[in-house]
Amino acid sequence: MSDFFHHGDLVAVLTTQPLDRLLDYKAPEGGCHLGAFVEVPLGPRKVLGVIWGPGVGDYDRAKIRPVFRVLDVAPMREEMRSFLTRAAEYTLTPLSAMLRLGTRSPGLGDPPAMRKIYRLGAAEPDRMTKARQKVLTVLRDYGGLSFTLRELAEMADVGTSVIKGLVGQNAILEQEAPRDSPYPALDPDYGGKTLSPDQTAGAEALRAALRSDAYGTTLLKGVTGSGKTEVYLEAVAECLRMGRQALVLLPEIALSGEFITRVEARFGMRPAEWHSGVTMTERRRCWRMVGQGDAQLVVGARSALFLPYQNLGLIVVDEEHDTSYKQEDGVLYNARDMAVLRAAINGAQVVLASATPSLESWANVEAGKYQRITLTSRFGAAVMPTMTAIDMRVENIPNNTWISPTLRNAMRDRIGRGEQSLIFLNRRGYAPITICRACGHQIGCAQCDARMVEHRFLKRLMCHQCGETTPLPTVCPKCEAADRLSAVGPGVERMGEEVETLFPDARIAVLSSDLYGSARAMKAHIAEIAEGGADIIIGTQLVAKGHNFPLLTLVGVIDADLGLQGSDLRAAERTFQLMRQVAGRAGRAQTPGEAMLQTYQPEHPVIRAILAGDEESFWAAEAAERKAAGVPPYGRMAGIILSSPNVQDVFDLGADMARRDGPLRQIGAQVFGPAPAPIARVRGRHRVRLLVKADKAAPLQKALAQWAGQFRLPTNLRLSIDIDPQSF
Ligand code: ADP
Numbered sequence: 001m002s003d004f005f006h007h008g009d010l011v012a013v014l015t016t017q018p019l020d021r022l023l024d025y026k027a028p029e030g031g032c033h034l035g036a037f038v039e040v041p042l043g044p045r046k047v048l049g050v051i052w053g054p055g056v057g058d059y060d061r062a063k064i065r066p067v068f069r070v071l072d073v074a075p076m077r078e079e080m081r082s083f084l085t086r087a088a089e090y091t092l093t094p095l096s097a098m099l100r101l102g103t104r105s106p107g108l109g110d111p112p113a114m115r116k117i118y119r120l121g122a123a124e125p126d127r128m129t130k131a132r133q134k135v136l137t138v139l140r141d142y143g144g145l146s147f148t149l150r151e152l153a154e155m156a157d158v159g160t161s162v163i164k165g166l167v168g169q170n171a172i173l174e175q176e177a178p179r180d181s182p183y184p185a186l187d188p189d190y191g192g193k194t195l196s197p198d199q200t201a202g203a204e205a206l207r208a209a210l211r212s213d214a215y216g217t218t219l220l221k222g223v224t225g226s227g228k229t230e231v232y233l234e235a236v237a238e239c240l241r242m243g244r245q246a247l248v249l250l251p252e253i254a255l256s257g258e259f260i261t262r263v264e265a266r267f268g269m270r271p272a273e274w275h276s277g278v279t280m281t282e283r284r285r286c287w288r289m290v291g292q293g294d295a296q297l298v299v300g301a302r303s304a305l306f307l308p309y310q311n312l313g314l315i316v317v318d319e320e321h322d323t324s325y326k327q328e329d330g331v332l333y334n335a336r337d338m339a340v341l342r343a344a345i346n347g348a349q350v351v352l353a354s355a356t357p358s359l360e361s362w363a364n365v366e367a368g369k370y371q372r373i374t375l376t377s378r379f380g381a382a383v384m385p386t387m388t389a390i391d392m393r394v395e396n397i398p399n400n401t402w403i404s405p406t407l408r409n410a411m412r413d414r415i416g417r418g419e420q421s422l423i424f425l426n427r428r429g430y431a432p433i434t435i436c437r438a439c440g441h442q443i444g445c446a447q448c449d450a451r452m453v454e455h456r457f458l459k460r461l462m463c464h465q466c467g468e469t470t471p472l473p474t475v476c477p478k479c480e481a482a483d484r485l486s487a488v489g490p491g492v493e494r495m496g497e498e499v500e501t502l503f504p505d506a507r508i509a510v511l512s513s514d515l516y517g518s519a520r521a522m523k524a525h526i527a528e529i530a531e532g533g534a535d536i537i538i539g540t541q542l543v544a545k546g547h548n549f550p551l552l553t554l555v556g557v558i559d560a561d562l563g564l565q566g567s568d569l570r571a572a573e574r575t576f577q578l579m580r581q582v583a584g585r586a587g588r589a590q591t592p593g594e595a596m597l598q599t600y601q602p603e604h605p606v607i608r609a610i611l612a613g614d615e616e617s618f619w620a621a622e623a624a625e626r627k628a629a630g631v632p633p634y635g636r637m638a639g640i641i642l643s644s645p646n647v648q649d650v651f652d653l654g655a656d657m658a659r660r661d662g663p664l665r666q667i668g669a670q671v672f673g674p675a676p677a678p679i680a681r682v683r684g685r686h687r688v689r690l691l692v693k694a695d696k697a698a699p700l701q702k703a704l705a706q707w708a709g710q711f712r713l714p715t716n717l718r719l720s721i722d723i724d725p726q727s728f
């Protein structure tokens with residue numbers, strides 16, 4: 001197949017419109033390349049698309065319209081097209097939806113926007129004023145650099161009219177410059193650290209893998225603080241030396257300030273950033289620069305996988321076990337799995353870094369599919385914290401308080417020594433339940449099957465499913481009794497109150513995503529705390545991830561049993577990971593740390609495994625259980641969610657689907673359900689779930705498509721298929 005189409009040739013175009021087929025057009029004047037981004041007419045509109053192949057032309061050629069225009073951006077490469085195709089097949093998503101993920105950048109089609117820049121001219125102004133002198137001095141001081149009007153006015157502290165006046169006299173030159181300037185080059189040999197023997201071995205293994213120019217995945221495992229980041233940055237350096245692009249994915253990207261600073265210290269320049277916290281203009285620039293190969297390193301959120309890399313050589317997935325890599329709306333995909341797919345197509349290397357890898361990755365190492373590198377100790381003098389259980393059955397705690405005397409004493413010691421403590425509770429808000437003491441009514445969300453959670457800081461009740469908030473009521477919405485509403489159970493805000501009562505003189509900081517207006521405010525606060533701005537930190541999951549708190553030596557987990565409730569088969573894995581991650585916050589610098597887990601079931605096998613820190617046997621036991629149950633990673637699963645405002649419709653269709661399961665039975669798959677989904681109602685839509693379980697080797701996607709294709713969906717009923725669901 002030729003990869004150029006001449007004027008008038010038929011081409012098949014994939015558009016971003018939700019159609020399940022390609023559309024035929026005629027190549028425009030001047031022709032177009034395979035993969036070119038184009039605008040095509042569709043009805044009265046013009047839509048974005050990509051030249052996907054030769055047209056079929058099985059209908060009246062005369063009616064086929066020409067491509068409107070070819071956009072001035074690099075054509076999509078073959079690898080990218082097969083990545084989108086295979087990702088669409090894997091996730092059972094229309095290809096057009098995958099393309100939308102890859103073209104999210106607004107203004108993709110615009111020619112590079114020009115802006116005016118100003119630099120020193122040859123002429124002297126006829127009349128020199130103080131203001132004019134200031135402008136010229138700034139320009140001379142910066143020896144030939146150019147600036148935008150606003151920058152220059154600001155630096156010289158003059159009005160813009162002064163600059164315009166100088167332009168009129170040719171004392172300053174005004175020029176057009178493309179807005180999309182390339183990212184400055186990173187220097188792979190800038191600022192590298194001297195590695196420990198463990199790190200050196202790891203870095204060398206990764207460099208060797210990269211030099212093979214072939215696909216491979218490596219699990220880089222090591223406790224928090226063992227120096228994994230330094231090791232994979234060496235792999236990035238090697239990738240840059242080879243002239244290939246690298247991508248580092250982070251889970252909580254809004255918090256990556258610390259990380260960007262580290263990258264800058266290592267490579268001398270800041271990398272390109274791609275995430276929701278970056279401005280539109282910057283994202284557009286990033287998209288173009290990645291496509292031209294002018295961005296060597298991208299640090300980004302999961303959607304950075306869909307950028308149009310020219311020559312991607314390395315993808316690092318940091319904290320690979322993190323559940324936020326799974327996108328739960330729109331296209332349901334797991335960025336970790338898609339990274340592996342993308343790398344396999346590109347002949348690139350993947351590094352999965354984690355202190356507590358997912359069972360999936362561990363199983364892939366066991367099966368010999370992934371290489372494994374282990375860093376066994378913390379870098380430098382720091383050691384893993386000691387972990388103990390506090391048996392809550394024997395602690396003497398007053399009602400409506402949650403900190404045991406044992407934990408309280410440990411906190412007091414830390415304050416005495418000028419060290420920090422972290423109180424961890426994975427519950428946002430003040431209290432999870434608001435109950436009426438007169439009639440027993442618990443306040444729930446009107447739209448969801450969920451309780452309203454009191455947020456005292458916001459002075460509102462909030463639904464954590466749909467985000468709906470209402471003012472704090474003073475009378476019961478059911479029986480109208482006044483002043484009988486009462487908060488039951490703890491959230492972080494309430495823990496803040498308790499800690500304040502226990503330690504009135506301590507400096508206390510509550511860290512929860514609700515308490516910040518912006519990601520920047522949160523980052524600033526975290527940085528201040530890390531430098532010693534608080535004695536006691538109270539936090540949710542937010543603090544479990546990636547931050548360095550050098551003065552922190554004690555972690556107290558208020559309710560270690562929290563994640564073990566419910567029937568989810570992944571509960572053990574999640575709890576194990578979360579507890580180890582949180583504990584890892586303690587004792588990163590020179591002082592050894594201690595983690596204390598409050599629990600009512602210290603003999604629970606998961607709690608025992610956490611305390612023992614014996615990961616290999618924990619994994620082996622988990623693996624055996626999953627194998628016996630035939631669930632991932634040893635079997636395959638898919639969740640089918642049916643949702644509709646009409647409860648009868650979802651149950652009827654669910655039952656019908658369970659009955660007519662021929663295509664699934666043919667591949668030996670089983671259907672379970674329908675049952676109310678883990679959240680049975682969201683935003684007024686009732687949700688029912690069917691779970692499909694199949695053998696590892698079964699052609700599950702094909703059978704699912706066939707099966708779901710048999711049914712007519714009532715209006716307003718939505719069916720979504722979730723391959724590899726997060727809970728089962
Ligand atoms: P991880 O990614 O495993 O949590 P990091 O790479 O963040 O660990 O390392 C933990 C701390 O130790 C960081 O402050 C890092 O700068 C420091 N560190 C790691 N390796 C080295 C090294 N070889 N030389 C100096 N400092 C190091």
Ligand code: ZN
Binds near residue numbers: 464465466
């Ligand atoms: Zn709700």
